[in-house]
Amino acid sequence: MNTTPPWTTTPLTADLLRGALDLERTAHGLLPHRLPGWARAQYADGQLAMAESQPAGVRLVFRTAATAVELDTLPTKRVYVGAPPRPGGVYDLVVDGQLAAQGSVPGGSTLTIDMTDGTAEHHQGRPGTVRFTGLPGRDKLVELWLPHNETTELIALRTDAPVEPVPAGDRRVWLHHGSSISHGSDAASPTTTWPALAASLGGVDLVNLGLGGSALLDPFTARTMRDTPADLISVKIGINIVNADLMRLRAFGPAVHGFLDTIRDGHPDTPLLVVSPVLCPIHEDTPGPSAPDFSTVSEGQLRFKATGDPAERAFGKLTLNVIRDELSSLVRQRAADDPNLHHLDGRDLYGEQDxxxxxxxxxxxxxxxxxRRIGERFAATAFAPDGPFTASHDGAGTAA
Known part of the structure; x- marks a missing residue:
C-alpha cells in the first residue's frame, strides 16, 4: 500500500516571508536579504555582504493543516582557516507560537575565510532538504525560522496539505539594528537569538538588522531604517566601532546624531531606544582594533584580543566606556526635544556579574x-509597563 502523502508545492513568494527587506531571484531560487538592493550597491565589503545575506529573524509564515513540511534550500556554510569547524545552521519550526521541531540541511556551498589576510573563497555545493513530520493535522499557524548565521537560498516548499499566507496582523513591528550579538552570534538557534527571544516575550514582530561586524553607523543602514515600516525601533551602537577602530571621538558623536536624524526623518514620533554596548572586558578601556588570537586553536577554541593602546584614549581613540559616556550624554541632550527617545546601558543586559x-x-x-539572559532582560525592561516600548508609553526618559 502506497502511503506517500500527496505533496503540494507552494511557490515561494514575498507574502510567505517575514523579516526580509529584499528578495533576490537566483539561479537556484530565492535569496532573502536584510538590506535592500540600493543599499547593497553602496558598499564593497565582503563581511557586510555575508552578514546581511544571513537571514537572522527571517521566517516563512503560513497557515496549514499539513502534518509534513519540507523545505529545499542551498545553504552557504562558513569555514574559517585554522579555526574549529562551525556547527550547521538550525531551522526552527514553530507551531502556534511554540517550538515544535528543529532541523538542519546537510551539505551546501562553503565560504572558506582566512582571517589572517581577509580573503574568502566560495565553493559551490548542492541543495538539501530539511523535513518536519508528525505535525498536528488541525489548522495551525506555522513559522519556519531560517538559520540566523547561514546564508540560505530558498528553492521549494512542499507540504501534504495546502498552504495559505498570513496577512499582517495587529502585532507591533520592532525594527532593531546592532552588531553580531544582535545578529545572533553564538545563540543556539534562530528563535533564541536575544532579539528573537525578546520579540516573542514582548508579543511583537521582529525585523532584525543585526549585522555581524557591521554596526558601523553606515548612512545606508540609517536610510534603510528610515524607510522600513516600524512601530518600535532600537539601535545598539558601539562594539563594532571599537572592533574596527573605525573613528575617533570627534567623528563618533556627529555620526550618531546623523544616524538618529535620518531615522527620525521617517519615524519622527516612533519610540526609539539607543542601547550602549554590553560588557566586553577586552575593550572596556582598551581601544581596537580587535584581532583573532590563534594561540588556543589547538585546544579547539578561537579567541579575540584587543590590540590598541589604552594611552591613545587621550587622542580620541574609542573604548566601550568612552562610547557609553558619549551615548548617554547625547541621548540626554536630544531627549529634551524628543520625548520618544530613550537610552539603555548595555551593562544592564550583560554586566560584570553576568x-x-x-x-x-x-x-x-x-x-x-x-x-537568553540578554533577551529576557531586554524584554523585561523595554516592554515593562513604564518601559520605552510599552503600548501606552507617552513620555521621555531612559530605560536604564
Whole structure:
C-alpha cells in the first residue's frame, strides 16, 4: 500500500516571508536579504555582504493543516582557516507560537575565510532538504525560522496539505539594528537569538538588522531604517566601532546624531531606544582594533584580543566606556526635544556579574545561555509597563 502523502508545492513568494527587506531571484531560487538592493550597491565589503545575506529573524509564515513540511534550500556554510569547524545552521519550526521541531540541511556551498589576510573563497555545493513530520493535522499557524548565521537560498516548499499566507496582523513591528550579538552570534538557534527571544516575550514582530561586524553607523543602514515600516525601533551602537577602530571621538558623536536624524526623518514620533554596548572586558578601556588570537586553536577554541593602546584614549581613540559616556550624554541632550527617545546601558543586559557567571567564550560573543539572559532582560525592561516600548508609553526618559 502506497502511503506517500500527496505533496503540494507552494511557490515561494514575498507574502510567505517575514523579516526580509529584499528578495533576490537566483539561479537556484530565492535569496532573502536584510538590506535592500540600493543599499547593497553602496558598499564593497565582503563581511557586510555575508552578514546581511544571513537571514537572522527571517521566517516563512503560513497557515496549514499539513502534518509534513519540507523545505529545499542551498545553504552557504562558513569555514574559517585554522579555526574549529562551525556547527550547521538550525531551522526552527514553530507551531502556534511554540517550538515544535528543529532541523538542519546537510551539505551546501562553503565560504572558506582566512582571517589572517581577509580573503574568502566560495565553493559551490548542492541543495538539501530539511523535513518536519508528525505535525498536528488541525489548522495551525506555522513559522519556519531560517538559520540566523547561514546564508540560505530558498528553492521549494512542499507540504501534504495546502498552504495559505498570513496577512499582517495587529502585532507591533520592532525594527532593531546592532552588531553580531544582535545578529545572533553564538545563540543556539534562530528563535533564541536575544532579539528573537525578546520579540516573542514582548508579543511583537521582529525585523532584525543585526549585522555581524557591521554596526558601523553606515548612512545606508540609517536610510534603510528610515524607510522600513516600524512601530518600535532600537539601535545598539558601539562594539563594532571599537572592533574596527573605525573613528575617533570627534567623528563618533556627529555620526550618531546623523544616524538618529535620518531615522527620525521617517519615524519622527516612533519610540526609539539607543542601547550602549554590553560588557566586553577586552575593550572596556582598551581601544581596537580587535584581532583573532590563534594561540588556543589547538585546544579547539578561537579567541579575540584587543590590540590598541589604552594611552591613545587621550587622542580620541574609542573604548566601550568612552562610547557609553558619549551615548548617554547625547541621548540626554536630544531627549529634551524628543520625548520618544530613550537610552539603555548595555551593562544592564550583560554586566560584570553576568561575565563572572557566563563569560564570553571567545572574548567577544555571548554564548547561548547569555543570549537568553540578554533577551529576557531586554524584554523585561523595554516592554515593562513604564518601559520605552510599552503600548501606552507617552513620555521621555531612559530605560536604564
Amino acid at each position: 561575565f563572572a557567571e557566563l563569560p564570553l567564550p571567545d572574548g567577544l560573543h555571548p554564548d547561548a545561555a547569555a543570549h
